[in-house]
Amino acid sequence: MGDSDKHIIETLISIFTIDKGKVKTLLIRKKDEPYKGYWILPGGILAGNETIETNISNNVFEKCGIYNLYIEQDHIFSDLHRNPEKRVIACSFIGLIDSISIKIKKEERPHIESAWFSLNAIPKMGYDHEQVIEHAIDTLRKKIVNTNILKSLFPSDFTLPELQSVYESILNRPLDRRNFRKKFINLGLIEDTGYKNEGYNGRPAKLYRFKENIKERDLF
Amino acid sequence: MGDSDKHIIETLISIFTIDKGKVKTLLIRKKDEPYKGYWILPGGILAGNETIETNISNNVFEKCGIYNLYIEQDHIFSDLHRNPEKRVIACSFIGLIDSISIKIKKEERPHIESAWFSLNAIPKMGYDHEQVIEHAIDTLRKKIVNTNILKSLFPSDFTLPELQSVYESILNRPLDRRNFRKKFINLGLIEDTGYKNEGYNGRPAKLYRFKENIKERDLF
DNA sequence: GCAAAAGTGTTTTCAATACACCCATGG
DNA sequence: CCATGGGTGTATTGAAAACACTTTTGC
Missing domain, CATH: 3.90.79.10 (Nucleoside Triphosphate Pyrophosphohydrolase)
Known part of the structure; x- marks a missing residue:
């Protein structure tokens, strides 16, 4: 060689x-x-x-x-x-x-x-x-x-509008807010922390976190 | 170095x-x-x-x-x-x-x-x-x-039961024959050649081919 | 009280699923 | 005529998509 x-x-x-x-x-x-x-x-x-x-x-x-x-x-x-x-x-x-x-x-x-x-x-x-x-x-x-790979992108506290915005920017198309929430909450991957994201304009958003020990799975 | x-x-x-x-x-x-x-x-x-x-x-x-x-x-x-x-x-x-x-x-x-x-x-x-x-x-x-990658696996003439059998062996689970046909035909990726697969036991199966110039797309 | 952003419910549409009978051929 | 495998239709279920108004906060 x-x-x-x-x-x-x-x-x-x-x-x-x-x-x-x-x-x-x-x-x-x-x-x-x-x-x-x-x-x-x-x-x-x-x-x-x-x-x-x-x-x-x-x-x-x-x-x-x-x-x-x-x-x-x-x-x-x-x-x-x-x-x-x-x-x-x-x-x-x-x-x-x-x-x-x-x-x-x-x-x-x-x-x-x-x-x-x-x-x-x-x-x-x-x-x-x-x-x-x-x-x-x-x-x-x-x-x-098709996966919940984005789990690695989010710290313990995030809001659903933030999560949606990330999906929109990667997919490069708008998503319906109500349908996005419905889908993501029903998937059972995330949970409400009980806290809110206060101090910004408008109504404070609930803070969520990804559940631990969720294995990678199909989403859409 | x-x-x-x-x-x-x-x-x-x-x-x-x-x-x-x-x-x-x-x-x-x-x-x-x-x-x-x-x-x-x-x-x-x-x-x-x-x-x-x-x-x-x-x-x-x-x-x-x-x-x-x-x-x-x-x-x-x-x-x-x-x-x-x-x-x-x-x-x-x-x-x-x-x-x-x-x-x-x-x-x-x-x-x-x-x-x-x-x-x-x-x-x-x-x-x-x-x-x-x-x-x-x-x-x-x-x-x-999620893709039609299997196009490369099939010659110009194949039957739907053959195609289904391949999906079953790769996915390692059975699929319903009627639903599989419905889905694949509706996807518009394949077309009937007009010929039949004669000479085997049972009713001859129709022969299909993948359409040309179909870009890779999501299936399921 | 107004601006700004979050949250929610219903209807429609379509795809996925489950399921049983008939058809075409070879022998 | 029978064994073998191929082809078809319908009803149900569930998810996706479309859509408008109300709620909570900061200022």
């Missing part, structure tokens, strides 16, 4: 969270050439002594300060020239985290510029990362229709 | 087809140690000048004589010790082919022993390939509920 049969593998991750009822994704500004100044997905080079999953977990913690992230494989990108400098094969992941668990202490990572972008305002990105994140969004869209 | 940051990547594929109304998968007998005599999934080592998709297509043609295979990525297996000799990262695929298109000319490949196995009779396999094929079957099961 020649050296040409060994490959550089990088991991990439599209991390999604909910910020003020909107789905956002975490990007990093690249500091050096190529694509200096462009936004890219977080990730890293796979070393010999780690699985792709441990690599992703470690990278996300080191670069973004996020741990306990829910991750799932998405897709492999192996086009020969996706990296202009050398052949790199990308294993892309989807990550979901609730906003309460995010602690990006910028002062601890002065060398890394990162920001959250709304799905409809993703900037021009380096490499093929726009294609990678589009694939991740598409996978996420397919998944939320 | 040290040499430990470069990796051997292998592709593996679980190829499914329909043989006499049953779903079967193609395995290869390993001829050398380790796992000599065990059955394994077809696949190969990724070279520097190919994508994982071209590698799979080429391997499936060279080792199994199958071309024009529908392929889809399934999962990456990167456990450190999944191969007892060295670190190898596996990119696993799902392949679907209709039985008419299969031409495994054994006389042309005397050095390769291959066989089709029913899903409920998969033998003991080498490496972690049982885990890999289980993952592929599970992915296939999830997909046939």
Whole structure:
């Protein structure tokens, strides 16, 4: 086996969270050439002594300060020239985290510029990362229709209008409020916490949480 | 970057087809140690000048004589010790082919022993390939509920009882004949060819084909 | 008391399910 | 004419969809 049969593998991750009822994704500004100044997905080079999953977990913690992230494989990108400098094969992941668990202490990572972008305002990105994140969004869209994967996106307290808004932004279409409530409450996945979301305009919304120990199941 | 940051990547594929109304998968007998005599999934080592998709297509043609295979990525297996000799990262695929298109000319490949196995009779396999094929079957099961992915499994002429039998064996539960017909015909994915499947016991079944240019869509 | 957002109930429509009998062919 | 498997219709149930008004809070 020649050296040409060994490959550089990088991991990439599209991390999604909910910020003020909107789905956002975490990007990093690249500091050096190529694509200096462009936004890219977080990730890293796979070393010999780690699985792709441990690599992703470690990278996300080191670069973004996020741990306990829910991750799932998405897709492999192996086009020969996706990296202009050398052949790199990308294993892309989807990550979901609730906003309460995010602690990006910028002062601890002065060398890394990162920001959250709304799905409809993703900037021009380096490499093929726009294609990678589009694939991740598409996978996420397919998944939320049939699974309760979004559980990982929500902290213990959320309102039904917030949940609906997230579904609407990922599915990219409006949903009827009454039917959405009926469906979700009847599914038995969530429960009323007894608290309310006070201090905002209008009538306060009830706060819900996902029940523990609910196995992934079909929704729609 | 040290040499430990470069990796051997292998592709593996679980190829499914329909043989006499049953779903079967193609395995290869390993001829050398380790796992000599065990059955394994077809696949190969990724070279520097190919994508994982071209590698799979080429391997499936060279080792199994199958071309024009529908392929889809399934999962990456990167456990450190999944191969007892060295670190190898596996990119696993799902392949679907209709039985008419299969031409495994054994006389042309005397050095390769291959066989089709029913899903409920998969033998003991080498490496972690049982885990890999289980993952592929599970992915296939999830997909046939919501997509018309099975189009790739059927030649131009098939009967509704055959189609139903395939759904039953992948979903692993019985389906009502009348309701299955109603649903599938109403979906508009298939059309009557006008021919019948004569020469068997009982009333001949109508032959159907998948319509051309139907995009993948939700079924159930 | 008004603006803003949350919460609720009914009707209609359609798909899913359950179920039993007749039909076409081969032998 | 009988054995074998294919084809069909209807009634019921339940979920999805469409739709407008009332309630609770902050200011």
